[in-house]
Amino acid sequence: MGMGKRILACMAAVLVLLPVHAMAVPAPADVELGDVANDDGSALAVSWNWNGTPAESDLFSFEVRINEQLLDHFALTERQQKTLTDARSWLVGQIADVLTQRDAAKAEMDAAQSALDQAILDKEPDGTINQKRHEYWQKYRVHKRLDHQVNRLHNAFSARTYAGEDLRLKALTWEFLNEALRSGKEWISVADPAPMASVGTRGDRSDLFGVNSASRADAGMLFYTFDTISVPNPGTADSSDEATGLEQFRAIPVRLVPDIEYQVRMSTFGTVPANPMFPEAEAGGPQLADVVQIGTAAPIGNAFDKSKLNNLIFALLFGGIILTFIILARRNPNMFIRRIAGLEAVDEAIGRATEMGKPVMYLCGLQSLSELSTLAAINILGRVAGKIADYESDLIVPNRDPVVQTVAQEVVKEGYATAGRPDAYREDNIFFLTDDQFSFTAATCGIMMRDKPAAIFLMGYYYAESLLLAETGADTGAIQIAGTDAEHQLPFFIVTCDYTLIGEELYAASAYLSREPMLLGSLKGQDIAKAFMMAIILLQAILFIFSAQWDVLRDLVTPL
Amino acid sequence: MIFLKRQLPIIIAFVAGIMMWIRYYIPSEVSTNLVDGYLEWVRIIVGFAAILGILSLLQHHMLKIRMKRPGFAFSYVTIAAFIMMTAAGFLPFAFPGFAEKNMETGSLFNWLYEYTFIPMQATMFSVLAFFIASAAFRAFRARSMEATLLLVAAIIMMVGRVPIGDLISNATPAFMIGQNEYHLIDFEEWTGWLLNVPNAAAKRGILLGVYLSQIAISIRIIFGIERTYMGGGD
Numbered sequence: 001m002g003m004g005k006r007i008l009a010c011m012a013a014v015l016v017l018l019p020v021h022a023m024a025v026p027a028p029a030d031v032e033l034g035d036v037a038n039d040d041g042s043a044l045a046v047s048w049n050w051n052g053t054p055a056e057s058d059l060f061s062f063e064v065r066i067n068e069q070l071l072d073h074f075a076l077t078e079r080q081q082k083t084l085t086d087a088r089s090w091l092v093g094q095i096a097d098v099l100t101q102r103d104a105a106k107a108e109m110d111a112a113q114s115a116l117d118q119a120i121l122d123k124e125p126d127g128t129i130n131q132k133r134h135e136y137w138q139k140y141r142v143h144k145r146l147d148h149q150v151n152r153l154h155n156a157f158s159a160r161t162y163a164g165e166d167l168r169l170k171a172l173t174w175e176f177l178n179e180a181l182r183s184g185k186e187w188i189s190v191a192d193p194a195p196m197a198s199v200g201t202r203g204d205r206s207d208l209f210g211v212n213s214a215s216r217a218d219a220g221m222l223f224y225t226f227d228t229i230s231v232p233n234p235g236t237a238d239s240s241d242e243a244t245g246l247e248q249f250r251a252i253p254v255r256l257v258p259d260i261e262y263q264v265r266m267s268t269f270g271t272v273p274a275n276p277m278f279p280e281a282e283a284g285g286p287q288l289a290d291v292v293q294i295g296t297a298a299p300i301g302n303a304f305d306k307s308k309l310n311n312l313i314f315a316l317l318f319g320g321i322i323l324t325f326i327i328l329a330r331r332n333p334n335m336f337i338r339r340i341a342g343l344e345a346v347d348e349a350i351g352r353a354t355e356m357g358k359p360v361m362y363l364c365g366l367q368s369l370s371e372l373s374t375l376a377a378i379n380i381l382g383r384v385a386g387k388i389a390d391y392e393s394d395l396i397v398p399n400r401d402p403v404v405q406t407v408a409q410e411v412v413k414e415g416y417a418t419a420g421r422p423d424a425y426r427e428d429n430i431f432f433l434t435d436d437q438f439s440f441t442a443a444t445c446g447i448m449m450r451d452k453p454a455a456i457f458l459m460g461y462y463y464a465e466s467l468l469l470a471e472t473g474a475d476t477g478a479i480q481i482a483g484t485d486a487e488h489q490l491p492f493f494i495v496t497c498d499y500t501l502i503g504e505e506l507y508a509a510s511a512y513l514s515r516e517p518m519l520l521g522s523l524k525g526q527d528i529a530k531a532f533m534m535a536i537i538l539l540q541a542i543l544f545i546f547s548a549q550w551d552v553l554r555d556l557v558t559p560l
Numbered sequence: 561m562i563f564l565k566r567q568l569p570i571i572i573a574f575v576a577g578i579m580m581w582i583r584y585y586i587p588s589e590v591s592t593n594l595v596d597g598y599l600e601w602v603r604i605i606v607g608f609a610a611i612l613g614i615l616s617l618l619q620h621h622m623l624k625i626r627m628k629r630p631g632f633a634f635s636y637v638t639i640a641a642f643i644m645m646t647a648a649g650f651l652p653f654a655f656p657g658f659a660e661k662n663m664e665t666g667s668l669f670n671w672l673y674e675y676t677f678i679p680m681q682a683t684m685f686s687v688l689a690f691f692i693a694s695a696a697f698r699a700f701r702a703r704s705m706e707a708t709l710l711l712v713a714a715i716i717m718m719v720g721r722v723p724i725g726d727l728i729s730n731a732t733p734a735f736m737i738g739q740n741e742y743h744l745i746d747f748e749e750w751t752g753w754l755l756n757v758p759n760a761a762a763k764r765g766i767l768l769g770v771y772l773s774q775i776a777i778s779i780r781i782i783f784g785i786e787r788t789y790m791g792g793g794d
Contacts, residue, residue, distance in 0.1 A: 141659075145659045145660075145666060148660075148664075148665055148666065152664070301587075301588065302587055303586065303588075304585055304586065304587075305585050305586070305587045308584070308585050311585075312585055315581075315775070318772075318775060319775075319779055322775075322776055322779050323779070323783075326785065368606075370602065372774045372777055372778065375777065375781070375789050376777060378788070378789045379786060379788040379789055382788035382789070383788065399613075401609075401613075402606075402609040402610055402612050402613030402616070403605065403606060403609040405612070405613065405616060406609060406612055407789060410790075411788065411789065428619065428620055428623050431616050431617065431619075431620040432612070432613035432614075432616040432617050432620075433617065434617075435613075436681070438680075438681045438684035438685060439680075439681070439684075441684060442680075442684050446631065446634065450630045450631040451630065464685065464688060467688060467691050467692060467695060468684070468687065468688060468691055471691045471694060471695055485766075485770040485773075487763050487766050487767060487770075490766070492695065495695045495696075495698060495699040496695055496698075502766060503766040503767070503769045503770040503773070504766075504769035504770055504772065504773040506773075507770070507773035507774065507776065507777050508773065510786065510788060511786075514788075518785050519780065519785060519786065522776050522779065522780050522785065523776070525776065526772050526773060526775075526776040529772055529775075530768070530769065530772050533768060533772070
């Protein structure tokens with residue numbers, strides 16, 4: 001389903017050979033066109049082997065021949081053409097004066113630098129050298145300011161022509177800027193209308209896509225370069241495929257028009273070796289070495305991503321198991337769930353806070369509400385808030401995200417109301433601090449040191465600040481319960497906190513604390529799925545030990 | 561009211577959850593646009609929520625000052641810094657002594673950011689080194705079997721990651737097993753084993769549990785079984 005036409009490479013169809021470089025660049029062999037299972041019908045895939053070992057600096061580009069349909073697809077609308085023309089006029093009008101001033105400032109800066117260098121060489125008195133250095137820095141700052149203005153205009157130009165994912169407009173913008181940079185006169189060339197003369201005119205197709213091979217030997221054959229790869233160092237230790245020169249099946253992320261046949265080719269580029277006779281020659285730049293016609297193919301859209309079939313099967317299976325156990329839990333509410341020490345200690349921690357007359361601090365992590373770990377932390381907060389209301393303690397919840405703060409307020413309010421203590425709820429105790437990581441950490445640590453909470457809950461996802469928070473909490477003598485799925489931060493919490501919920505325990509906490517049968521049922525279902533996964537891993541490990549391979553197992557857990 | 565507060569959010573969560581799940585398997589442009597649209601909505605909501613955040617921040621500190629709670633002097637600093645940075649960011653002209661206005665490079669805002677905010681941020685991050693030392697001191701005391709194992713593993717890792725580890729390894733006698741040469745004490749080999757075998761195994765076990773739990777909590781939320789995050793309790 002959805003398979004593009006596959007045609008083996010015509011290895012003999014070498015159009016251009018530059019003898020010096022062709023020797024250095026290995027030709028791709030067994031080139032095949034294929035379908036990209038997870039595309040929307042606008043991508044092709046190419047797979048190949050290297051016929052030899054590519055050098056580190058070799059480049060390979062894939063191109064499709066520009067056809068009428070592609071031109072139509074990428075043709076600029078009148079509005080886009082106007083946007084581009086207006087932006088260009090605006091830039092030309094704005095930048096001319098700045099460029100003149102910047103060039104003058106640069107000349108002055110260079111002169112000041114020469115004067116300073118000369119003064120140092122002549123061993124003039126320190127006072128004179130300092131004065132010249134001061135003059136140089138003044139000129140330097142003026143030049144930097146003007147330079148910055150030029151960059152700002154450049155960015156403003158790009159912003160004016162920004163057209164989302166419109167590749168063609170992007171390409172034209174880039175080409176225009178590149179052309180300006182390449183001219184050797186830097187930004188002065190922007191005032192020259194020549195590069196933009198053919199904008200929007202489909203007659204001059206060599207300019208339409210910004211990047212094409214028109215400037216190369218086959219000027220008559222207009223190809224659109226849709227992907228370029230550079231060969232990684234074949235000697236790199238961490239990639240056996242690259243080390244052997246084998247490139248894996250490669251999806252090409254480019255928007256082509258579906259259902260239209262394209263002529264696809266592959267160009268290889270080598271690096272020009274430095275010539276001792278002509279050291280000023282263009283050594284180091286990529287030069288076209290070889291062009292291989294791969295064949296023709298039409299990208300076809302897929303209604304279903306086949307590479308995710310195993311994922312779908314597993315999701316349905318797992319979802320089914322969980323829902324089954326939820327139904328079973330309604331019939332048999334007394335399901336056994338193993339004891340989680342960290343959650344058993346929640347009552348102890350809150351009770352301690354009540355006895356000491358000190359508040360409880362609760363953090364929901366540093367991520368936004370769209371992350372599941374934050375949602376899990378919020379769920380636990382709801383349960384903990386109810387208990388705190390029962391114990392008549394104070395609860396402080398500093399937040400890094402205003403959305404999380406708003407939701408946390410609602411959840412705590414509801415927790416207090418459910419516990420029959422709506423009067424004890426204080427909205428200003430659940431507040432927003434800042435969205436900056438370390439500012440948040442500093443502020444929270446400050447609150448810990450000043451308010452000395454008797455119990456601190458660190459739930460959700462944390463980054464480098466985990467230890468700063470937990471260690472400060474430990475210094476205050478608070479009983480600390482942490483829960484995170486950030487595996488890199490777990491050691492820090494384990495070391496500094498009294499109890500730590502490790503990974504999945506964070507997600508199980510809400511169900512554990514509520515003891516609601518339906519939630520507990522989902523935990524049971526989760527355990528069954530985990531046992532299933534463990535069985536697969538064990539079986540695969542045994543097969544591996546006996547040098548056997550069962551592809552079904554591998555396909556079950558890796559993208560197809 | 562109950563419908564708006566309880567049922568409607570559950571319906572939205574169900575429809576959005578199922579829709580986003582299905583679209584994961586459909587590689588069409590419509591499916592991509594759906595995600596883009598969703599992300600735009602998120603950005604819009606976050607934009608409005610930022611106003612709530614600012615109001616909450618100011619309200620909290622004003623109250624702290626009014627009630628003269630412990631450390632209320634810091635609230636003055638916070639409010640002053642907030643006003644100063646906001647004013648500097650919106651300044652319609654270049655502040656005397658600065659080349660640019662607003663938030664441009666060379667403006668007062670940029671200067672404040674670069675020379676006050678970034679150094680303070682770096683300071684906080686740097687403190688981490690001392691906290692690690694303090695936490696390590698506490699963790700590495702060999703009071704139990706587990707703590708002793710932790711201590712030994714930590715020593716191997718620390719020595720194996722510094723040049724002296726190589727020097728020690730190379731100074732010990734070497735022997736061949738098959739075609740590979742080993743040293744009697746080989747910190748590089750040991751650190752690699754520690755990271756790639758027990759550490760990776762434990763980490764993958766934790767991650768497997770986390771991913772399965774995430775699927776489970778997603779199902780609970782999509783089907784409205786878990787509703788605590790809505791503030792609705794049970």
